Amino acid sequence: MNSYNEKVMDHFKNPRNVGSMDDADGIGEVGNISCGDIMRIYIKVDGEERIADIKFQTFGCGAAIATSSMVTEMAKGKTLDEALVMNNKDVATSLEGLPPVKMHCSNLAADALHAAIKNYREQKLGHKDMSDAAEAHTH
Amino acid sequence: MNSYNEKVMDHFKNPRNVGSMDDADGIGEVGNISCGDIMRIYIKVDGEERIADIKFQTFGCGAAIATSSMVTEMAKGKTLDEALVMNNKDVATSLEGLPPVKMHCSNLAADALHAAIKNYREQKLGHKDMSDAAEAHTH
Amino acid sequence: MRRVYLDHAATTPVHPEVIAAMLPHFHNSFGNPSSIHSFGRESRQAVDEAREKVAKILGATAREIVFTSGGTEADNLAIQGVALAKKGQGRHIITSQIEHHAVLDACKYLETQGFAVTYLPVNAEGQVQIADVLAAIRPDTILITIMHANNETGALQPIREIGRLAKEHKITFHTDAVQAVGSIPVNVDDLGVDLLSLSAHKFYGPKGIGVLYIRSGTKLKPLYHGGGQERKLRPGTENHVGVIGLAKALELATTEMESKQAKVRALRDKLMGGLLAIPEVKLNGHPEERLPGNVNVSIRYVEGESLILSLDMQGVAVSSGSACTSGSLDPSHVLLAMGLSHGEAHGSLRLTLGQDNTEEDVDYVLGILPPIVLRLRQMSPLYHKR
Amino acid sequence: MRRVYLDHAATTPVHPEVIAAMLPHFHNSFGNPSSIHSFGRESRQAVDEAREKVAKILGATAREIVFTSGGTEADNLAIQGVALAKKGQGRHIITSQIEHHAVLDACKYLETQGFAVTYLPVNAEGQVQIADVLAAIRPDTILITIMHANNETGALQPIREIGRLAKEHKITFHTDAVQAVGSIPVNVDDLGVDLLSLSAHKFYGPKGIGVLYIRSGTKLKPLYHGGGQERKLRPGTENHVGVIGLAKALELATTEMESKQAKVRALRDKLMGGLLAIPEVKLNGHPEERLPGNVNVSIRYVEGESLILSLDMQGVAVSSGSACTSGSLDPSHVLLAMGLSHGEAHGSLRLTLGQDNTEEDVDYVLGILPPIVLRLRQMSPLYHKR
Ligand SMILES: Cc1ncc(COP(=O)(O)O)c(C=O)c1O
């Protein structure tokens, strides 16, 4: 592993928006235990389809925690469509880069956000209930 | 190469009986230039077939010079038959040992002595004249 | 900030007396040991003395000691060297699933060269079973290579028993003793090994120097070729400073070893006890048959790299078998071979104590770790799901 | 007694500034560069900086620098590594008769593995002829390996021209620059080499550390396997102290190289002149196209080891191409390849100057050598026969 830059370490030390939400409008989870990274993101969506509040829980390495934290900061206040445009690479860029080996395996936070948005939309359409959605793993 | 012991170095620094003899009774030469060692031994034999005087000339490494010096000391005063019993190993032993790699390639001084004795005896028998004998290389 | 180094299995600081022993040879007695002038002879003598010293400590003769550039090279020279020398007699090798990558990857390479390799499993405590070794032996087995002590769990392997078996079956036996040497007594005859690897930087010596012990009569071919040094088995201008440092370090480590290691073990037991008192923490490896300085635990619901980073922020250096610390996707092959789940393996923490650690070090770690674990657990979705 | 070291081609003392650069890393910044905690990161950073420094000096990029345990390993990794990687494309290698044993013996080993090797002759000055290289190229030639400067005669080889030829024919080109680096400017693009070996102890760095430069895109397989360090080409815990020392030594050697080497050359020319003034002494190697510090002469009627010992008794350290200094029966393969007779080769003397030598050193040697030569000649049967 190469070492993390200061910005990454700042997000690792003081992660923004850690926690869960009892009344989330959408929950997304990606990763799996065999890879060593699991990220769960909770969103609260307002009437204009903006992300009014966002929280995360992550099991994983420094990069996993920092990207989770970063993505919550980036997403807050964005419309869902804006949030869907953001990808994992954008998150890494906002963190001023990640060590090369981390670019693939622990840089999944945008995916978790997208999963949360998908979960929200599916619920709105009434396709699924929340407890199922939370189990929907990608990766 | 391992290093030489003190006794060898003493004979290298202060070789005994260096030189040639204009009136030698026997001359022996062994070694050849491609191996890097050439030893020539001159002997003067008295009426009792004893080695009354002995000199050597050597082109070669420290071991070649030290063994040449040693063999002249050991031979001086011995009868020819006594001298013929001495071998290269005895010379090395009298020097309290030689580095292993030197045991074979530069430990030929007893051979040179034997060649000188042979040359002396051949002359006495009138088989050969001296100038030929000096060219008789072994090894 | 207090700095506490608990990663002695990764490497150790060079002992001040070792530095002092090496220093004069950098600039004053610097000759090439192969040179015949006095500068060279001084270096040759220093190398010879070091070789004698190492041989004596291991119960070997000087001719059986070959200096290498470290443990990785010693392992490869042993394994590839025997394979090259004996491929006419057979092409089967026995090793274990928990070897260091230097051994595993050398074996994997040989598989691409037409050799067959049996990777023995281990039990839940991380130990090779002698019955498995016996069962794996084939008529064409030319080499058994099993490590003396595991680098992650410290688990000691039944080397003596394997040595006896190998001898019975006339199979060359190598042990990677890189972690053992300097921590526990190692004698080549007692162990019955033909080949043994060690590396100075694991016992307060310099990096870049190691030894392959080669029992006289063992067939082995060199991996590279050149000036004929080290009986042609490992050519190249001798790193005489490294050799001197290795010998000094080995001498220091094995002098009063028992009392030194008893101190380390006592600290380790205190640390282990404290860690196991944290809820949902379990010990990895055998509780007793392990290196005196080694603790390895799995801390549920948290991931190893995050633990390392959090401890590092407070000055404590440890390591983990988490995949995230190695750049691969799979966590430690050693922990998986012991039957740990991926989660347990990702959440493993290795703390390895050394001779300079103190009771205060242990107290400090036991003080800061629980809140770190709690914080990371609270961040973890797994903890909330449980 | 005055001690004069004139064997810098064999090895050099470690420069005090190099020792100073290394010292803190033995005990304070001692971490394993692969560890992710702060102790490890400090070492990693030091290794990275050293790698950048070395790359810059050679005109390479950091990724192209692989640290090895010295010149012998670098040569073997280059030669065997290319052979392993390219054996599907061809099995012919071109080298010269005057290479160091690390190259020659690696090539001889490959001959036992089904490779064909052409050993190019040299002219009377000890230089490979470019026409011979061209003539030796075959459709199945996969590697040319020709040294930059010879270790016995200092003779410089036409590396640039060979580089151009190799490129034209798309053949991988390695040069053993162990003697050149630190004495003359070495730039990998300027030379047109794909692979280049160097060794720190030849330029006031520590023993046991070297570099193989590997141009990006060059196909090469590792010789041993393990933890993945050095991009898997040379695994094993990094000898970070050695790496730091190598980089510092290279930096020092190449700073104001021209003026430093002009001083060495001036001393060398004085020494050479004085030696050639002794009757029946002849120069070996090219009079100008040689390393600045190298003198190699043959002194008729005397044998090299005796000369070395006699000089050593008076404090002067030199070397010889005599067989008696190597334990083999044949004198230097380099001198024989240049057409010297056995007698001339046995009577050769190599004096290699370094940056610390002074005019007084040269005067001292020129003062004591003639009587030594006379004494040995008077002892020599050849002198009397002449
Ligand atoms: C068990 C074991 N074998 C081999 C090695 C490799 O040794 P080195 O780092 O000296 O190459 C190590 C340490 O890295 C080890 O712990």
Ligand SMILES: Cc1ncc(COP(=O)(O)O)c(C=O)c1O
């Ligand atoms: C030309 C040349 N190549 C290779 C080497 C081998 O280098 P090392 O001694 O670092 O293994 C040397 C010196 O011994 C040398 O002079």
